[in-house]
Every structure is written in structure tokens, then in C-alpha cells.
Amino acid sequence: MLTFVQQLLNGLTIGSFYAFVALGYSLIYAILKLINFAHGDLFGLGAYLGYTVFVYASGVVGRTLGLWGLLPMGFAAAALGTACAGLVIERVAYRPIYPIGRLPAVVSALGMAIFLSNFIMAVWGPRYLAYQESFIPTGFWQIGEFKIRVLQVLILVSSLVLLGVLYFVVERTTFGAAVRAVALDRETAALMGIDFLKVIRFAFAVGPALGAIAGVFVGMYYRQINFTMGWVYGLKAFTATILGGIGNIPGAMVGGILLGLLEALTAGYISAAWKDVFVFAALMLLLIFRPTGLLGEKVAEKV
Amino acid sequence: MRDEAILETRGITKRFRGLVAVDRFDIAVRERTIHSLIGPNGAGKTTVFNVITGIYRPEEGKVLFAGQVLNGLKPHEILALGIARTFQNPRLFRNMTCLENVMAGQHAHGRAGFWASLLRLPHQRREERAIRERAEEWLRKLNLWYFRHELARNIPYGCQKLLELARALAAQPKVLLLDEPTCGLNEAEKEAMMGFIEGLPKEGLTVLLVEHNMNVVMGLSDWITVMNYGKKIAEGTPEEVYNNPVVIEAYLGRGEERAP
Amino acid sequence: MNLVRLRNFAAHKPVRVALFFLVFGFLVSFPFWASRYWVDVGFYVGLYALLGLGLNVILGEVGLFNLGHAAFWAIGAYTTAILNVRFGLPTLALLPISALVAAGCAWLVSSPIIHLRGDYLCIVTIALGEIVRLVLINNPGGLTGGPNGVVGIARPAFLGHVIRTPMDFYFLVWAVVAVCALALRQLQRSRIGRAWNYIREDEIAAESMGVDVRALKLLAFVLGAALAGLAGNIFAAKMRMVSPDSFTFMESCLMFCIVLLGGMGSVPGTIVGAALVVLFPEVFRPVAQYRLLFFGLALAATMYFRPGGLWPRRRAVEFLVERPGR
Numbered sequence: 001m002l003t004f005v006q007q008l009l010n011g012l013t014i015g016s017f018y019a020f021v022a023l024g025y026s027l028i029y030a031i032l033k034l035i036n037f038a039h040g041d042l043f044g045l046g047a048y049l050g051y052t053v054f055v056y057a058s059g060v061v062g063r064t065l066g067l068w069g070l071l072p073m074g075f076a077a078a079a080l081g082t083a084c085a086g087l088v089i090e091r092v093a094y095r096p097i098y099p100i101g102r103l104p105a106v107v108s109a110l111g112m113a114i115f116l117s118n119f120i121m122a123v124w125g126p127r128y129l130a131y132q133e134s135f136i137p138t139g140f141w142q143i144g145e146f147k148i149r150v151l152q153v154l155i156l157v158s159s160l161v162l163l164g165v166l167y168f169v170v171e172r173t174t175f176g177a178a179v180r181a182v183a184l185d186r187e188t189a190a191l192m193g194i195d196f197l198k199v200i201r202f203a204f205a206v207g208p209a210l211g212a213i214a215g216v217f218v219g220m221y222y223r224q225i226n227f228t229m230g231w232v233y234g235l236k237a238f239t240a241t242i243l244g245g246i247g248n249i250p251g252a253m254v255g256g257i258l259l260g261l262l263e264a265l266t267a268g269y270i271s272a273a274w275k276d277v278f279v280f281a282a283l284m285l286l287l288i289f290r291p292t293g294l295l296g297e298k299v300a301e302k303v
Numbered sequence: 304m305r306d307e308a309i310l311e312t313r314g315i316t317k318r319f320r321g322l323v324a325v326d327r328f329d330i331a332v333r334e335r336t337i338h339s340l341i342g343p344n345g346a347g348k349t350t351v352f353n354v355i356t357g358i359y360r361p362e363e364g365k366v367l368f369a370g371q372v373l374n375g376l377k378p379h380e381i382l383a384l385g386i387a388r389t390f391q392n393p394r395l396f397r398n399m400t401c402l403e404n405v406m407a408g409q410h411a412h413g414r415a416g417f418w419a420s421l422l423r424l425p426h427q428r429r430e431e432r433a434i435r436e437r438a439e440e441w442l443r444k445l446n447l448w449y450f451r452h453e454l455a456r457n458i459p460y461g462c463q464k465l466l467e468l469a470r471a472l473a474a475q476p477k478v479l480l481l482d483e484p485t486c487g488l489n490e491a492e493k494e495a496m497m498g499f500i501e502g503l504p505k506e507g508l509t510v511l512l513v514e515h516n517m518n519v520v521m522g523l524s525d526w527i528t529v530m531n532y533g534k535k536i537a538e539g540t541p542e543e544v545y546n547n548p549v550v551i552e553a554y555l556g557r558g559e560e561r562a563p
Numbered sequence: 564m565n566l567v568r569l570r571n572f573a574a575h576k577p578v579r580v581a582l583f584f585l586v587f588g589f590l591v592s593f594p595f596w597a598s599r600y601w602v603d604v605g606f607y608v609g610l611y612a613l614l615g616l617g618l619n620v621i622l623g624e625v626g627l628f629n630l631g632h633a634a635f636w637a638i639g640a641y642t643t644a645i646l647n648v649r650f651g652l653p654t655l656a657l658l659p660i661s662a663l664v665a666a667g668c669a670w671l672v673s674s675p676i677i678h679l680r681g682d683y684l685c686i687v688t689i690a691l692g693e694i695v696r697l698v699l700i701n702n703p704g705g706l707t708g709g710p711n712g713v714v715g716i717a718r719p720a721f722l723g724h725v726i727r728t729p730m731d732f733y734f735l736v737w738a739v740v741a742v743c744a745l746a747l748r749q750l751q752r753s754r755i756g757r758a759w760n761y762i763r764e765d766e767i768a769a770e771s772m773g774v775d776v777r778a779l780k781l782l783a784f785v786l787g788a789a790l791a792g793l794a795g796n797i798f799a800a801k802m803r804m805v806s807p808d809s810f811t812f813m814e815s816c817l818m819f820c821i822v823l824l825g826g827m828g829s830v831p832g833t834i835v836g837a838a839l840v841v842l843f844p845e846v847f848r849p850v851a852q853y854r855l856l857f858f859g860l861a862l863a864a865t866m867y868f869r870p871g872g873l874w875p876r877r878r879a880v881e882f883l884v885e886r887p888g889r
Contacts, residue, residue: 035682037816093863097870104866106628107823110816111866115859122852235693235812242686277697280690287687288675356771382773394771396764399757406754407761411773413754417782420753421746427753434754474773 002145007268008261013152013221015260016159020214021237022244022252023166024207030183030247031203032098037109038089039211040234041116042082046212047225048124050078054135070135078216079209085116086208087201095200113230120227128226131219155217162210163253170249175202183247236263239283245293254295308367309334309509310355310386310478315364317350317533324350326533327364332478332511335504336525339512341544343553347533348513349391352480355511356388357381368478383411387476391483391513393463397456401447401466404455405438408473441469445499461492468499478509485519497523521545529553574877590737594730602729604845606801609736610794612837615821616743616830617790622819623828624756625783626763627677628685631692632818635788637699637810639665639795644713644805645706655719655726658739658796665792666785673784677777680766692815699807712806719800732801739793744830751828759783760828824865826872835874 021043028036053074093112098105139150170176181189182199190196218233219225236259244255262282266275286293308331317325325347332338340348353359355366357378366373373381387408396404413434415427442448445465450458455466464484471479484500485493497519503510504525514520520527521541528538531553537544544550573582594602618632639661646652646660676687702709719726719735726735750756758779761769770776799805821840825832843861847854865873 029682033682035685096867097863100866100870103823103827104870107820108863108866110820111859111862113859114813114816114862115856118853118856118859122856231812235689238686239690242683246682273701274697277694277701280694280697283690284676284687284694287679287683291679291683358767358771377775378767378770379773379775382771388771390768390771394765394768396761396768398764399760403757403760406757407769407772407774410754410758410761415754417750417755420755421749423749423753431753470772 003268005146007264009148009152010268011261011264012257013155013260014263015240015257016155017214017218017221017233017256018237018240018259019159019163019253019256020210020217021233022240022256023163023249024211025238025241026244026247026249026252027203027207029241030249031179031186031199032094032105033102033247034094034098034105034109035238036094036207037106037234038093038112038116039207040232040237041113041120041230042086042089042208043211043215043233043237044120044225044227044230045085045116045215046078046082046208047215047219047229048120048129048227049081049212050074050216051124051129051131051219051225053077054131058132058135067135067137071137074135075213075216078212082212082215083205083209086204089116090200090204113234117227117230120230124227126227128224131223131225136220136223151217151220155221158213158217162213166206166210167249179203236279239279242283242293243286245295248293248295251293251295255293258294307333309369310511311367312351312355313365313367315351315354315361315366317347317354317359317361323533325354325361328530328533328535330511330528330535332509333526334509335507337500337504337510337512337523339514339520339524339527340530341514341520341527342530342536346530348530349482350533351530352388352482352511352513355381355480356386379411382474382476385475385477386480387471387474387478388480389464389467389471389482389484391486393460393467395455395463395467395470398454400452401442401455401458402435402438402451404466405441405469405473406434408441408470409434409437409475411474438473441473445469446495461488464488464492464496468496476508478511479503480511480513482513483515484512485514485516493519594733599729602733604841606729606733606736608834608838608841609733609740610798610801611817611821611841612740612834613736613743613794613797614791614818615825615833615837616740616747617787617794618818619787619822619825619828619830619833620747620759620783620790621787623822623826623833624751624759624763625780626827627780627783628681629688629784629787630685630812630815630819631688631690631695632787632791633810633812633814634688634692634695635665635669635791636795636798636814637695637805637807638668638788639792640799640805640809641699641707641713641795642792643796643799644716647716647799648713653720654717654796654800655721658719658793661796662789662792665795666789669785669788670781673781677780677784689812689815692810692812696807696810696812699810708806710807712804712808714804716799716803716805718803726800732797735800736797739797740834743790743793744834747830751830755779755782763828820862824862824872826875829872829874829876832872832874832876836872839873 021039024039025036028034028039054070057073058070089112093108094105097108137150137154141148170179178189178194179199179202181192181194182196186196218229237256240255240259241252242255243258244251244253259279263275263279266278270278310332312328312330314327314329315325316323316327328351330340330351340351342348350359354361357373357376361374368384368386371384396407413430415430419427439451442451445468447462447466447469450462455463458466468484481500485496488496500510501523512523524541526538527541527544529536529544529550536553537547537550539547572578593605597605614632614636618629621627621629642661642664643654643657646657647654672691676684679687699707700710707713726732758769758774761772761774762776762779766776817840821836822833824839825834825836843858844854847857
């Protein structure tokens with residue numbers, strides 16, 4: 001029972017990482033019908049930016065404001081920097097290409113993914129970098145034999161809050177209505193006076209920013225980062241996106257959490273080595289029987 | 304009452320998430336006639352086409368073609384039996400030449416398999432030549448010869464409509480389903496299209512026509528079936544339908560006739 | 564654009580024949596005057612051309628988004644490795660067997676997923692590629708050797724001549740590429756090739772015109788995988804070992820890029836794309852650290868300037884050049 005709860009907690013934590021990253025995929029897919037393959041590497045970039053800020057600021061800020069002053073700064077810097085990177089990529093590599101066709105856009109996205117991961121390697125080097133204890137909340141609560149880390153609580157709470165905010169913005173505000181309108185039909189939305197570019201910029205700023213926050217969390221949780229992390233998490237988060245139904249915001253959250261749980265429970269009860277095989281096999285089975293994901297709409301093609 | 308029907312639907316029903324697009328619909332198309340299916344927008348005409356050609360599976364009812372039940376057959380099998388169609392908005396193979404588009408019609412009649420094609424065996428070469436020659440014949444007949452090597456997306460809209468017709472005819476069907484063949488055409492093109500459709504029964508074809516333009520329908524049809532909200536509301540000769548108060552109320556009376 | 568003019572010029576029959584012999588002469592003479600290093604590079608161009616040709620059938624001709632093609636390459640390579648090392652079958656004789664095994668696996672896995680459309684198929688193929696790689700790492704039944712792979716594959720021998728030098732391998736791979744390219748050209752000009760293109764252009768119209776969409780999609784998948792299986796055999800023979808590291812998602816992405824860089828459904832385009840993908844990092848070797856960085860940018864730039872690829876298939880010209888009834 002204890003291990004079960006522990007695995008559950010692990011699964012929820014990992015699931016929140018996936019949910020964060022999956023949201024970026026989903027948001028951009030909903031609006032552009034483009035799988036942004038560079039998104040995983042934007043997440044990696046976020047982790048590195050956060051790392052850099054922590055390293056340079058931990059001296060001054062860490063001494064004056066303490067850990068809880070340092071953290072928001074690191075997150076904000078990572079999110080902002082990555083959002084900017086997302087906007088630049090959209091402007092340079094997608095906006096000129098997506099009117100041409102979907103396949104060229106996919107290749108362009110793959111090109112950007114290769115560019116970003118190699119950019120990270122060129123700047124920070126190919127070796128693992130360690131997130132140091134001085135900028136990780138290391139406390140934990142002990143309830144009997146059961147241990148909850150402060151960091152885990154922080155991750156879960158912030159994921160719930162941020163995803164809730166995003167959900168509110170998209171579902172309840174006027175701007176959110178514009179986003180949904182563009183997702184449904186770009187041309188009609190444009191005819192109705194919706195600023196299409198504004199919606200795209202929103203997606204390419206918010207998606208990568210959320211990814212960056214997840215990147216910093218992953219760095220703190222596993223204590224190390226590497227330039228290849230973007231591919232690994234990107235692929236998993238992408239799977240989560242599909243599980244939930246691509247282009248669907250609550251779906252991305254549900255998909256992420258489910259994927260995390262599935263992974264943790266398979267690792268804990270079946271085999272750690274085979275967990276990813278299970279995850280991908282589950283994805284394939286799901287798509288065979290429910291081709292648009294768990295929460296995806298069943299779309300009949302108009303003939 | 305009309306037992307010599309070549310194509311028939313019996314009580315077909317097609318629903319989309321609770322919306323009943325076609326509701327226990329019957330139609331019987333007699334051989335070598337032009338039979339029109341009319342009704343206001345959204346009446347379910349195109350859905351009937353999609354059910355007949357196997358793109359949609361009806362929840363209830365049967366589709367019969369020359370006595371054979373078509374339910375459960377795939378679209379390509381239905382074409383091979385002898386039902387070809389066109390689409391409301393031409394669905395051409397846009398990045399292929401007009402000639403290749405028309406050659407598509409004969410795909411189902413080709414026999415050459417993978418190895419024959421790979422090795423270009425003599426019978427495959429003969430078949431290819433025959434396919435090509437027959438396609439060229441259709442292009443000439445429909446005055447599309449000039450465009451034969453042009454990509455389908457580059458030719459004028461009226462010609463695209465004709466090209467789609469040529470592609471369907473190249474399949475040598477017994478029944479041809481035409482979904483608004485004159486929609487979007489100018490007067491001259493419309494005349495040409497009508498003249499062409501009119502001659503089809505003489506060549507042994509049966510035509511089922513969905514059309515909004517009343518001049519076309521009244522001028523061409525041997526028989527008309529009217530549907531609204533997925534149901535058949537009337538049928539008869541053009542004169543009978545024209546004077547039927549139910550039809551006038553549902554359709555003509557509400558002024559839904561599309562401007563030419 | 565100049566490239567377009569160049570292509571129109573290249574469409575004339577005498578020019579085509581001359582061009583063909585020029586390229587042919589270059590490819591045949593290349594290993595005799597180039598250094599061993601560059602002959603090796605030439606081998607990799609051929610290998611990726613073969614992989615690209617396989618994916619081109621699936622992605623280029625039929626328009627099925629396959630981002631897991633490395634899986635079939637891996638299956639071909641491991642078939643060769645395991646059957647040679649464990650059972651002592653001669654490596655070259657395993658060339659067709661590797662293709663058959665890859666094709667069989669493709670048939671098994673693609674049957675249930677072939678109906679998926681667009682991006683969903685893309686995702687499933689990514690998952691497939693990952694599953695194959697992970698299974699290889701996990702070493703089921705001690706067969707695949709885990710992360711270290713299988714080592715000690717025997718050199719292939721052809722009529723008593725052992726294929727060992729870079730030049731030998733260069734000719735082996737390009738001979739296979741030539742045969743496959745020829746075969747694909749034949750298919751392109753048949754009802755099967757046209758039907759593939761009909762599906763790519765409009766699936767619903769294709770099935771309404773009598774094309775058995777499912778069967779032809781499966782055929783494309785199986786054929787594409789078979790070519791990847793051939794590439795796997797040659798790769799295993801050349802490296803004399805196989806390991807899961809060689810068959811990553813990145814490789815599938817590169818193949819995807821090869822097809823689109825060259826031009827969908829274009830055989831010469833695919834070879835050009837392969838040359839580009841292999842040569843680019845070589846040319847930029849002086850700035851080794853940044854070469855992939857530039858490669859990423861170059862991909863995006865190519866798609867911007869030539870969205871149809873560098874050597875797209877020109878349909879109209881093809882018909883003008885070929886007279887009926889040859």
C-alpha cells in the first residue's frame with residue numbers, strides 16, 4: 001500500500017511535467033494544425049535558462065532573499081526567455097512556411113528541433129549539468145513512513161494553478177473565445193475580425209513558457225539536465241497530448257497525468273526497463289480503437 | 304410499382320450524432336433514365352449519394368443495385384460493380400495531369416498487379432496503352448484534349464467539372480451519380496454540360512442527378528424525387544412535381560432556388 | 564527561378580540521356596579517384612538514398628506520414644546480425660531475407676493502423692519506432708544483445724570475393740540503389756503508382772474511383788519497409804555490428820527530411836536529398852560543433868525557398884517526353 005501511494009505520487013509528479021509540455025503541443029496544434037517538433041527542445045532550453053539564472057543569481061539574491069526569493073526569479077527568467085525563443089521561432093521558421101503546406105512546415109519544425117538541441121549543446125556543452133542543492137527546495141514532510149517532498153507539492157500545486165489559469169483564459173475570456181474560434185476555423189475567424197497573429201503569438205509564448213517551467217522543475221526533481229532531454233520529454237509529452245486528444249486543453253492535462261501514472265505504476269509493478277514499451281504500446285492501442293484520443297471529438301470527415 | 308429499377312434504396316437511415324440526415328428514404332431509379340433528386344439545402348441529398356457509394360454506412364435499410372445488396376461493400380467495390388459518381392465540389396487529383404485523372408476511372412478495370420507492373424510484362428504494357436487510349440478518347444469527347452498534360456488544379460473551374468465527369472465516365476459505369484454538375488458554371492458551360500448529360504441514357508447509362516437549378520432539373524429529368532429533412536416528400540414526372548403544393552411549400556415556394 | 568529553367572532543360576531527351584551518363588560515369592568512377600574517406604561518405608549517401616527511396620514510397624507516393632521508418636531499418640539489420648552470428652548464414656544471402664522479414668513485420672504492424680489519417684498515423688509510427696528500439700535495448704531472450712547490440716557479423720562474400728574495402732561496399736550499396744530506383748520508376752508509370760498518387764491527392768475520390776485504398780497503402784508500407792530491410796542488411800555488413808543507438812527517432816526524422824528535401828515521389832530527388840543530408844555535416848566538418856545547428860536552419864530555409872523539394876517530380880513533362888506505344 002505504501003509503495004502504491006508512493007508510486008502514485010511519483011506518477012502524478014512526472015505526469016505534471018508531461019501535462020505542462022503537452023499543453024504547448026496541444027495549444028499550437030489546435031491553432032496551426034502543426035506538430036511543433038521544436039517544443040521539446042524549447043522545454044530543454046527552459047531548463048538550461050533556469051539553471052543559468054540560478055547559478056549566477058544564487059550568490060547575491062540567494063544571500064539576500066533566500067531560496068524562496070530565488071525561485072520565482074529563476075522561473076520567471078526561464079519562462080520569459082523561452083517564450084521569446086518560441087516567438088522568434090514562430091516568426092522565422094513557421095510563419096513564412098505554414099501557408100505553403102503542412103509537410104514543409106513539419107520539416108521546418110524538425111529543423112528547428114535539431115537547431116535548438118544543438119544550440120543548447122554549443123552554448124552549455126554536451127555534458128550533464130547538475131542543479132545544485134542550494135537552489136532546490138529540499139525539505140520534506142514525514143507522515144509515518146510516508147515521505148512527501150516539498151518540491152513535489154510545489155510541482156503539483158503550481159501545475160494545477162497554472163493549468164487552471166490557462167483553462168480559464170481559454171474557456172472563459174473573450175480572448176479565449178478568439179483562440180477557440182481560430183482553432184475551429186482560421187479563415188472565418190479572420191473574417192470576423194479576430195487578429196489571427198495575436199492568437200498565434202499567444203500560443204507560441206504561453207506554450208514554451210509552460211514548457212520552460214516544466215524544464216526547471218525537471219532539473220530540480222532529477223537534479224541534472226542534458227541537451228538531449230528535449231527529445232526524450234518532448235516525445236513523451238507528445239504521446240500525452242495524443243492520449244488526451246490533440247488540440248484539447250483539458251485533454252492534454254488528463255493525458256499527461258495518465259501517462260505519468262501509467263509509467264510510474266508499470267515501472268513499480270511490472271518492469272522499469274519495459275515501462276516505455278508499455279506506454280507506447282498503450283498509445284498505439286488507444287489510437288487503433290479510439291483514433292482521436294480519450295477526450296478528442298469524433299470527427300466525421302465531410303465529403 | 305416500378306419494378307424495373309436498376310438502383311434502389313429501401314428505408315435507408317443515416318444519423319450523425321442524433322441528427323437524422325436521411326430518414327427511411329426510398330428511391331428507385333429506372334434503367335436508362337435521368338432521375339433527379341431535389342430538395343432544399345441540407346435535405347440530405349449528398350448523404351444519400353454517400354450511402355449509395357459506400358462512403359457512409361446506413362444505420363438501417365438496404366441499397367440494391369441490379370438486385371444485389373450493396374450494404375457493407377467498400378466504395379471501390381461498388382464502383383467496380385458499375386456505380387460512379389462526381390462530387391459537389393470537384394475532388395480531382397489536383398497535382399496530377401488531366402490525363403492521369405481520367406485514367407483513374409479505369410483503375411478498377413485494370414488487372415496488372417505488382418509484379419507485372421514492376422517488370423513491365425507485355426500484358427501490362429498492352430493494358431497501360433489501352434487505359435491511356437481510352438482516357439484520351441474521353442478527353443476528346445468532353446473537349447478537354449487541350450488540357451491533357453495540364454495539372455488538374457490549373458484548369459478553369461468549368462473544365463474541372465467536366466474533367467470529373469470524364470473521370471467518372473471512364474469507369475464505364477451503368478449508373479452515374481452526379482452531384483450538382485452545373486453548380487458554379489456559366490451559361491455556356493451549363494448548356495454544354497446539360498447537352499452532354501441528356502445524351503447519356505442513349506448510350507445505356509442511368510443518371511441520378513442532384514441539382515439545385517430548376518431549369519436543368521425540369522429540362523433533363525424523366526422522373527423527380529423530392530426530399531426534405533431526410534425524407535421523401537414527393538415524386539413524379541417534372542410536371543407533377545412542379546405543380547405539387549407540398550413541393551412548392553417545402554422548396555420552390557420558399558424561394559430557395561439558387562440563382563444561376 | 565533558375566532551378567526551374569534548369570529542370571525544363573533537363574527534361575529534353577538528349578539532355579536527359581547525357582545527364583544520366585554523366586551522373587552514372589561520376590558514380591562509377593568516384594571510388595577510383597576519391598580518398599577512402601570520401602568513398603565511405605559515398606557509401607553513406609547510397610545507404611541513405613536506399614532508406615529514402617523506401618520512405619519515399621510510403622510518404623512521397625502515398626502521402627502516409629511515417630516518422631518511424633528507422634524501425635524497419637533496425638529490423639533488417641538485426642535480422643542479418645542475429646541470423647549470421649547465431650546461425651552462421653552467409654551475410655549476403657541474408658540480403659533478401661532481411662528485406663522479407665522487415666516487410667513481414669511492416670505488414671503485421673501496419674495492418675491495424677493503416678486506416679489512421681495524417682498526424683495520427685505519424686504519431687503511431689513514432690511510437691512504433693520507439694517500441695522497436697526499446698525492445699532491442701531490453702534484449703528479449705538474450706537475442707538482441709541489449710544496449711551493446713550484436714557484434715561479429717561476417718563480411719559478405721560475392722562469388723568468392725569478400726566485400727571488405729570501402730570501395731566494395733560503395734559498389735554494393737549503389738548497385739542495390741540502382742536496382743531499386745529502376746523498380747520504383749517502373750511502378751510510378753503503372754496503375755499501381757498512379758493509384759498511390761490518387762490516394763495521396765484525395766483519398767475519398769480515390770476510393771470512389773475504384774482504388775482499393777487499404778490494399779495499396781499496405782503494399783506501399785510493405786515495399787518501403789523491404790527497402791529499409793535491404794539497407795539494414797548492408798549497414799550491418801558494413802559495420803560488422805549492430806546496436807540500438809543507430810536506429811533512433813533522429814534517423815527517422817532524417818529520412819523524412821530526405822524525402823521532402825528531394826521532392827515527394829521523386830526518385831532522383833530522393834537521391835539528391837540523401838546526398839544533402841549526408842554531405843552537409845561533412846562539408847561543415849571544420850565547424851564540427853555547429854554543423855547540426857546549421858543543418859537545422861538549412862532544413863527550414865530549403866522548405867521556405869523550395870517547398871516542393873529540390874528536384875520535384877514533373878508530371879506534365881514526363882508525359883510529353885514519353886510517346887505512347889513505345
